[in-house]
Amino acid sequence: MMDFLAALESSEFASWLRESGSIWAYPAVLTLHTLGLGVLVGASAVIDLRLLGAAPHMPIEPLRRLFPIMWAGFWINAVSGALLFVTDATTKGTTTVFMAKLGIIVLAVIVVATIKRSAFGHTPVSSNPPMSVKALAAASLALWLAAIITGRYMAYV
Amino acid sequence: MHAMLDAMATWLRATQVSEAIRDLPWLWPACEIAHFVGLSLLVGVIGFFDLRLLGAFRRVPLHAAWSLVPWGKLGFAISAATGVTFFVGAPDQYVNNVAFYAKLAFLLIAGVNAAAFEIFYGGTVKTSVATDATPTAFRAIAIVSIVSWFFVIYWGRMLPFVGNAF
Numbered sequence: 098m099m100d101f102l103a104a105l106e107s108s109e110f111a112s113w114l115r116e117s118g119s120i121w122a123y124p125a126v127l128t129l130h131t132l133g134l135g136v137l138v139g140a141s142a143v144i145d146l147r148l149l150g151a152a153p154h155m156p157i158e159p160l161r162r163l164f165p166i167m168w169a170g171f172w173i174n175a176v177s178g179a180l181l182f183v184t185d186a187t188t189k190g191t192t193t194v195f196m197a198k199l200g201i202i203v204l205a206v207i208v209v210a211t212i213k214r215s216a217f218g219h220t221p222v223s224s225n226p227p228m229s230v231k232a233l234a235a236a237s238l239a240l241w242l243a244a245i246i247t248g249r250y251m252a253y254v
Numbered sequence: 255m256h257a258m259l260d261a262m263a264t265w266l267r268a269t270q271v272s273e274a275i276r277d278l279p280w281l282w283p284a285c286e287i288a289h290f291v292g293l294s295l296l297v298g299v300i301g302f303f304d305l306r307l308l309g310a311f312r313r314v315p316l317h318a319a320w321s322l323v324p325w326g327k328l329g330f331a332i333s334a335a336t337g338v339t340f341f342v343g344a345p346d347q348y349v350n351n352v353a354f355y356a357k358l359a360f361l362l363i364a365g366v367n368a369a370a371f372e373i374f375y376g377g378t379v380k381t382s383v384a385t386d387a388t389p390t391a392f393r394a395i396a397i398v399s400i401v402s403w404f405f406v407i408y409w410g411r412m413l414p415f416v417g418n419a420f
Contacts, residue, residue, distance in 0.1 A: 120415065128411040132297075134290065135407065139298020146299075146325055155318035159311050163302070242291065249287045 102186040115184040123184065130177040134248075137170030138241045141209060148216060148226050148234035157224065161217045167209065192254050198247035205240035208233055256350065263345040275343030282343065285336040292336065293407065295329025300368075300399060307388050307396035316382040353416045357409035364402035371395045 105111060114122045140163045147155055182189050189195045212233050216222040222230060266272055275281055299322055305311060306319040341348055348354040375392070 120412070124412055124415045128408050131290075131293070131407055131411050132404070135294050135297030136301070138294035139296070139301060142295060142298045142325075143302050143322065146322065151325060152318060152322040154321060155314055159313040162311060241294070245290050245294070246287050249283060249290065252286075253283065 099187065099191075102190040105183045105186040108183065111183040111186070114180060123181075126177050126180045129173055130181060133170045133173030133177060134245070135170075137167050137174060138245070140167045140170065141205075141237055141241060144212065144216075145234040145237045148212070148222075149231055150225070153224065157216065157226070158221050161213075164209075164213055164217075171206070188254060189251065192251075194247050194250050194254060198244060198251065201240055201243045201247060205237060205244060208237045208240060212237060259349040260346075263349045266342060266345045269342075272342050272345070275339060281339070285339050289333050289336040289340075292329040292332030292334075296326050296333065297329075297403065297407075299323060299326030299329065300403065304396040304399045307392040309388060309393070316379050316388065320379045348413075351413060351416065353409045353412040357406055357413070360402045360405040360409060364399060364406060367395055367398045367402060 114126065117123075144160050144163055146152070147157060147160060212230070215233065216226060216230050226234075302311070303319050303323055303326070306314060306316065311319065371392075
């Protein structure tokens with residue numbers, strides 16, 4: 098495993114990303130990762146806030162079109178995150194915080210998918226969703242916060 | 255100009271509040287986390303409203319989309335307050351950094367754009383039950399908003415890579 102991480106990190110591509118000094122390398126990938134974060138967590142937060150009772154006059158059903166936007170943000174970050182990972186694979190790949198971050202994101206995606214099924218399924222949810230849906234929305238917000246906390250922590254390992 | 259900015263940065267850095275920000279080891283990372291939480295709220299809520307102005311989510315009445323905007327303003331307030339904390343704590347990292355001034359310039363554009371929307375159209379939007387497309391002026395404001403916030407993020411991310419690094 099360690100050999101594989103070391104090989105990743107010392108690959109020509111990872112070295113270019115890390116050391117070229119080009120603003121199209123590391124800084125551009127980091128910008129994409131920040132943008133994807135804003136799009137994914139921001140769109141998710143709009144749905145969560147509405148489900149929790151913010152903007153009560155806003156119909157919930159049309160918000161289903163935020164899900165494709167969230168997936169776009171998710172894939173931008175999966176790809177840019179993988180690129181950031183290879184530049185520092187031996188450190189990131191052996192850090193508990195990084196594993197925790199990945200676990201939190203898996204949980205968050207499961208919660209978001211469950212929100213989609215339960216609040217945007219065949220029977221539209223009422224303007225004041227049931228407690229179970231609100232709990233999912235609160236869990237989504239908490240998990241994204243945890244993802245940001247562990248993500249920021251990665252800059253210090 | 256440079257000498258004056260450096261003198262100001264040196265003065266600010268020597269103040270007690272600046273020292274206090276640097277002395278608390280958890281404060282800077284905590285502010286970074288809050289800065290990104292604010293960014294997410296702002297991008298999500300304001301981005302959603304901009305898309306509505308551009309004609310997406312037409313089944314959401316404009317006044318209803320507008321009623322979520324205070325959450326976007328809260329996100330901005332969180333990022334602004336933590337941003338000021340960074341500046342006060344380490345002004346020397348910013349005053350000679352071209353990315354910092356580029357970020358401020360786009361923040362100014364985004365702010366004037368948002369204020370203009372609220373001043374000229376806030377009243378209309380609050381009472382608008384329309385669910386159809388929006389006028390060209392709204393669309394123009396939405397595009398300026400999306401582009402300027404994108405560059406605020408871009409230049410913010412560039413801060414450690416141009417000028418004196420962190």
